[in-house]
Amino acid sequence: MLAKPPRAALESRALWLANAALVALIAGATPQIASAKDATAETALTAAADDAAAEAAAAEEAERNGNAILVMARNRQERLEDVPIPISVLGAETLQQQRVLTIADISQRAPGLTATTPNARRTGVSLRGIGKTSGNDNMEAAVGVIVDDVFLGHVGMTYQDFTDLAQVEILRGPQGTLLGKNTSLGVIRYTSKAPSFAPEASLELEGGLSQPAFRARGSFSDALAPDLLAFRASFFVDKQDGDIFNTNPAVGGRWHEQNRYGGRVQLLLEPADNFSLRLNADFAETNENSNTKPFMVDPATLNDGSVRGTTYSTRLARSYFGGYQPTIGSWNTIDIDEALPLVTRNYGGSAVATWDVGALEIKSITAARWFYFNATNDQEQTRFAISRSGTLVTTQQLSQELRFTGDVTDSIDYQAGIYLMRIETDSNGRSRFGPDAGAFFATHAQYAALNTPAGWELLQASLAGTRSVTNQHPISNSQAVFAQANWKLTDRATLTAGIRYTREQKTSTITRTIGREDGSPLVSTGNATADAIRATQLNTPYATVIGEPIDDGAFAWLINPSYQLADDVLLYASASGGGKSGAVAFDNNGTRRNVAPEETTDFEFGIKGQLFGRVLQFNANLYHTQVRNYQAVTNIADPTAATGFSSVLGNIPKLRAQGVELDAALTPFDGLTINFGGAYNDATYSDWANATCPRSFPSSVVSCDNTGRQIVGAPKWTGILGFNFEREIGSSGLSLYAWGNNTYRSSHNLEQLLSPYGWQGAYHLTDAGAGVITEIGGVRTQIGIAAKNLFDVHYTTSVNDFSNNAPVGFDGIGPRRQISAVVRASF
Template sequence: MRILSTRAQAFTAALLLSTASTAYAQEAPAAAVDAADAAAFDEAGGIVVTARNREEDINDVPIPITVLSGDTVAQQRVFTIADLTQRAPGLTATTPNARRTGVSLRGIGKTSGNDNMEAAVGTIVDDVFLGHVGMTYQDFTDLQQVEILRGPQGTLLGKNTSLGVIKYTTKAPTFDPEGTLELEKGFTRKAFKARGSYSAGIVEDLLAFRASFFLDKQDGDILNVNPARGGRWHERNRWGGRVQLLFKPADNFSVKINADSAETNENSNTKPWIVDPAKLDDGSVRGTTFSTRLARSYFGGYTPIIGSTTTIDMDQAEPLITRNSGVSLVADWDAGPVQIKSISAYRKLHFDAKNDSEQTRFAIARGGTLVDSEQLSQELRVSGDLTDALHIQAGLYLFKIDTETTSRNLFGRDAGAFYATNGQYNTLNTATNLPFLRASLENVFSTTYQNPVSKSQAVFAQGDWKLTERLAVTGGLRYTWEQKDSITTRGATFIDGRALVSAGNATADAIRSAQLGAAYTDVLGTPIRDGSFSWLINPSYKLADDVLLYASASGGGKSGAVAFLNDGTRANVLPERTTDFELGVKGAFFDNVLQLNVNLYHTKVRDYQNVTSFADAASPTGFSSRLGNVPALRARGVEVDGHLRVSDALSFNFGGAYNDAIYTDWSTATCPRNVPSSTPVCNNTGKQIVGAPKWNVILGFNYDQPIGDSGFTLRLFANDTWRSSHNLEQLLSPYGFQKGYHLTDAGIGVSKELNGVETEFSIVAKNLFDTQYTTSVNDFSNTAPVGYDGVGPRRYVGALLRVKY
C-alpha cells in the first residue's frame, strides 16, 4: 500500500515546522477545539462544554475532552464517525457498514458484527444514548458541537460506558429566523451533496421550530468490471432530516420534541481480496484454497481479482440498506433550588445486507444479515446547589433494546463446484453426475436467527464539592441492574424443488450438509440477571484562574452477553470490567493565545469482550467466529490537544497520542491462520492490541483574513492526521498489518456578508494526497483470501457554495 506522496511529505513537513513552536514536547489531550468558531466560546473567550450536563468552561472540567465546534464540523466536512477520528487523538473507527462499525478509544472498545455486544465507547445524540453501533452509521449535520470524553463516564452520562463517550449536540430551535444552505459538486468524481437548515418562531416567545436535511451522493472508488453489474462501487448514497419543536411557556420551563430519520442505500458491501497464500508458515501447502477451487475446470479457466483495492468482479451483491430513525421528548424545568430534566426517547434501526460472498461473477453464494433493532429509554435528572460549595446531580435511567438478527445464505447453481472438497468434486464432475454437483446447493437458503433482548435500570449520583477557592473534588456512583435474554434458531429450506433431484446421492448430500451444519430450533440462551457499580473519584486544583491540575480514578464496565456457538451451544460471555486512572493539566495561557491540554492515562480492562475466531473442523472454512473474552489488557500513554492563536486571522491546532496498549494476559489465543493446525494456541501476551496505533499526530491550521476593503474574506484550512503502523486482524495475523499513513484534508474559499447574509464559495478536499489504506482486515480461510474490509475513501475534491443568515 502506498503511504504518502512526495507532495504530501512536503506539505506535512511544512505543517510540522509551522507548529513546532507550540507542539514541542507536549503530550496528551484533555480538551481541544478549533478556536476559529466563536460559537464555541463564552463571553470571556473560554471554550464551553456540556460534558457534565451543564454549561462550563472547558478549563473548569477535570475530564479529558476533545471538542469540535459546529462551524469547524461544517467547514471541514466532519460528518461521520470516520471523519471524527481525524480530529481527535486516540479515537479510531472502522465503518465498512452499519453492522460492522467499530469505535475505539486508546485502541480499546471496537465492536464489529455481533448484535449481542454492547459498545464500550458510547455515542449520545442530544442526550439520547444509541444502543446499537449501527445507529451511528449516518451523516451528523446541523451540529452545535461534538465532544469526545475519554475514560468511564457511567456516573453521569446515559447508559454506562466503560471507555468513553462521543457526545453530539445539534443546533436547537430559535425564535429569531436563521438558516443555512450548502450545495456541493464533486470534481474528482461524480458527486452532489446538499445540506440545509431553517429555524424560526411559530408563536412569538412560545413556540419555535428547526428543520434540517442532508443529501450525500458520490460515485465509488472501486470499479466493478462485471458486465452484468458494472459501475462504481464503494459509493455514497444517503439522505436524512431532522425536525425539532420547542415549546417554552415560561422562562424556567421548556419542552423540545426532536424527530429524525436517515437512510443509506449504497453499493458499498465489498472487501477487495488482497492475497491468497499458498503455504503456511512451516512451508506446508495449504491444499484446497479459494484460488484452487476457482482453478477447477468447471469454472473454465477463470482468474479472480486478487491484489487490487480498486477493481472487483462480482454479480450477486445488492445495495446495502440502513435506516435510522427516532424521536425524543426533552422537558426542562428550573424549579429554583433544583433543575429537573426528563428525556424520553425511542429509536429504530433497520439493516439489510445481501453480499456476494465470494465476490466473483459466478452464482456461488449471496450472504448477509438482516437486523431490526428498537430501543426505548427514559432518563430523569435532578441537579442543583445544595450549598454554595456543593453541586449535586442524581438520576434514574431506564433502557430496553430488542434486536432481531437473521444471518442469511442463498446458494447458487455454481456453489457445489466451489464448496466441494477435491474428492467430492472429482466424483461429481462428470457428464453423468454434473447435475448432482449443481443440485447439491442450488437454491438452498440457510438462516440463523437470534433475538437478544436487554433491559437495564440504573440510579446514579455525582457531586462536585468545592473545598476551597482552588481545590475541588468530584465523586460519582452508579448502580445498574440488567436483564438479558436471547433465543436462536438455525435451519435451511429449498427455494424450489430443483435441489431435490440430488436426494439420494451421498456425495451431493455431503456437500450440502457441510455447508448447512446442524439445525436447531428455538434454543433459549442462559439468561443474565446481574448488577454492577460504576464509580469516580476526581480531585482538581486551580494552579491559576485559567489552569487546572486534575487526577481521577474510576471504574466501569459492560455486563455479560447471552451468546451461542455455531452449533447452538450456549456460550455466554463474561462481564467486562475497566479501571482507569488519569492525571492531567489543562489551561489557557497568554490571554487565551494558547490552549494546552495534557493528559496521562493508565487503563486496565479485565475479561475484555471481543469477537474472535477459533479453529473449527466442522466449519466449511475451517474456522468459526464467536464472541468471547480476552483475560486482560491495558493501555497507558500520553495525549495532547492544543490550539495556538497567532493572530486574529491565523490559528493552529495540534494534538497527538502515544499509546502503549498491550494484552497483559492472552496466553491461550487462537492462532492466526498462517500458523499450522499442529500449534493449538498462540501466546499474544505482551503484543500491541489489535487496531491500536502506538503513535497518532494531528496538525492543522485555520486562516481567515479580510481582503483589503473589498468586504471579502479569504478562508484557508488544512488538517493532517498521521497514524503509525498497527495490526488490524483480530488474531494478529501477519497479513493484518497496516503501514503508517497520513490523511490530509484542506480547503480554500472566499466569503462575503451582505445585508446579514453570508455567502461563501470554497474548494474542499478530503484525503488530498490520495493515500491508500484500510481500517479492517479479514484473514484468509479455506474459501476466501485475505480481505480488506475497511478500505478508506480515496481523494475527493469538490466545490462548495454556502449561504448563511
C-alpha cells in the same frame, strides 16, 4: 446561553460609576455641604464603589466566558478548561467547513479515537485502541454515543451523516456515573443546533470535481409564536459515485459509493422562563453499493512453509470455472454478480423537558429509536452464482432518563437521577446458494469424484436454490440510579465523586432453519457425494434454543480531584471504574455460551487551560487503563474438541492501555488558529495466553500466546496537525479562508487474531480547503474548494484473514481522494 454585554460597554459603565464616586467624595469634602451631607456622601461613595466593583467583575467574567469553549460533558454548560476530564471539542464552524459528517471524519481530529466503518452492523468505535471488535448483535459497545442527550444502544445507529450540529465532544476515559450504560472507555457526544426565535437559515451545495458527486445540506429556524414556540428543520443529501469498478460485464457499475439522505425537525416550547420542552424527530437512510472486500492476497503456504491444500484460488482453478482468474490485489476493481445495495435506516424521536424550580432543576429525556440494516453480499466476490449472504437486523430502543440538579450548600452541587432502557433486536444471518456453489465448496476429493459432464449436474444440484437462516433475538432491559457531586474544598480546590448502579436483565434465543428458497422441502440428490457437499454448507438445523438469561448488577464509580493553578489553568486527576455488560451468546452450533461482563479501571492525570493571554489552549493528560474479561474471539478449553480448544466469542483475561495525549490550539493572531495534538498509546494484551491462532499457522499449533502484543486496531503513535485561517482583504468586505488537517497513524494490526496479513502500514490522511467569503445584506456567502484524502492515500480500517474459501479481504477501505466545489449561504 444568555447573550452577554460587550466588554467595552461594561468598562464604560464601570468608569462612569467610579467617576460618580469621585464626585461624591469631592462634594463631601466641601465645608458648606459636608456639614449637612456627610452621611449622604458616604453612602453614595460606598454604593458607587460597590457598583463599580461589581460591574468590573462582570466585565472580567464576560471576557473569560466570551472567549471560552463551552461544553456539556457533565450535563451542564461549563467552560472546557474548568472540566477535569480529557476532552476534544469540534465546534460548529469546524464541522461545517471541514465536512466532518461521520464518525470516521471525527476520528481524524481527536487523539485516541479510531473507527472501523465497513458497514453499520460492523461499525466499531474505539478509544485508546479499545472498543467493540465483533459484528455480533448480542454484544454492546464500550464507547458510548449520545446524540442530544439520548444514548444510542446499537453501534449501527451511528452509521449516518450527522449535520446541523452545534458541537461534538469526545470524552476519554470511563464516563459511566453520569453518561449512561456501557461508556467504560469514553463517550462521543453530539449536540444539534437548537431552534431559534429569530430567523436563521443556511444552504450548502457541493459538487464533485474529482469524481461525480452531489451534496446538499440546509436548515431553517424561526419562531412559530414569538417567545413561546420555535422550530428548526434541517436536511442532507449525500451522493457520490463509487471508486471501485465492477468488471463483470453482465452487471458492471461502481461500488464503494455514497447514497445517503435524511432530515431532522425540532420544536422548542418555552411557556415560562423556568420551563422548556424540546421535541425532536429525525430520519437517515443509506442505500448504496458499498459492502465489498477487494482481496489483497491469497497465500499459497503457511508460516512454516507448508503448502496449503485447498485455497480460494485453487477452488476457482477447477475446470468447471473455465480458467477463471479472480481479482486479487486490486484497490480499484472487483468482479461480482450476487451483491445488492446495502440499506441502513436510522430514525427516532425524543422529548426533553427542563424545569427550573429554583433550588432544583429537573430534566426528563424520553426517547424511542429504530434501526434497520439489510446486507446482501456477494460472499466469494466472483462473477459466478456461488453464494449470496448477509444479515437482516431490526432494532428498537426505548429509554427514559430523569435528572435532578441542584446545590446542597454554597460549596456542594450535585446531579442525580434514574435511567431506564429497553432494547430489542431481531437478527437474521442468511446464506443463499447458487448453481455454481457445489463446484466451489466441494473438497478436492468430492470435486474429483464428480468432475464429469453428469457429475457437474450433480454439483449444481447439491446447493442450487438452497438457503440457511440463523435467527437471534436478544432483548435487554436496564435500570440505573446515579449521583455525582462537586465539593468545592477551597476557592481553587474541588473534589468530584460519583457512583452509578445498573441492573440488567438479558435474554436471547437462536434458531437455524435450512431449506429451498422457493419454500419446497429439501430432497436428496440421489448421490452421496453431492449430499455431503450440501450438508457441509447448510450446517445442521436446530429448533429454538433459549439462551442462559442474565440478571446482574454492576457499579460504576469516580473520584476526581482538581486544583485551579490559575484562573485559566486546571490540574486534575481521577480514578474510576466501570464496565460493559455481558452477553447471552451461542456457539455456531447453537450451544449456549454466555460472555462475561467487561470490567474497566482507569487512572488519569492531566493539566488543561489557556496561556499567554489565551493565545494557547491545551489539554495534556497521562492515562493508565486496565480491562478485565475483554470481549473478543478467543480460545477456551474444550475437552470435546480434538485439539482441546474451541475458538468462540468469549473473554480475553486482561489488557491495558497507557500513554499520553495532547490536544491543543494556538491563536498567534486574530484569524488564524493552529490545532495540534497526538497520542502515544502503549496498548497491549497483558494476559492472553490462550489466543486463537491466525489461519497462517498450521493446524498442529492449537493455541497462541499474544501476551505483550499491541492491541488490534491500536496505532502506537497518532499525530494531528491542522489550521483554520480567515482574513478580510482590506475593507472590501471580501475575506479569504483556508483550512487543512493532517492525521498520522503508525503501523498497526487490524485483524482480530493478529494475523501477519493484517498489518496496515503507517499513513497520513490530509484534508484541505480554501475559498472566499462575502457578507452582503446580512447574508454570509462562502465559495470554495474542499478536498478529502488530498493525496489519495490507500488505506483500510478492517482486515479479514484468509480461509479455505476466501483470501485476505480488506473490507474497511477508506474513501479515495474527493475534491469538491462548495457554495454556502447563511443568515
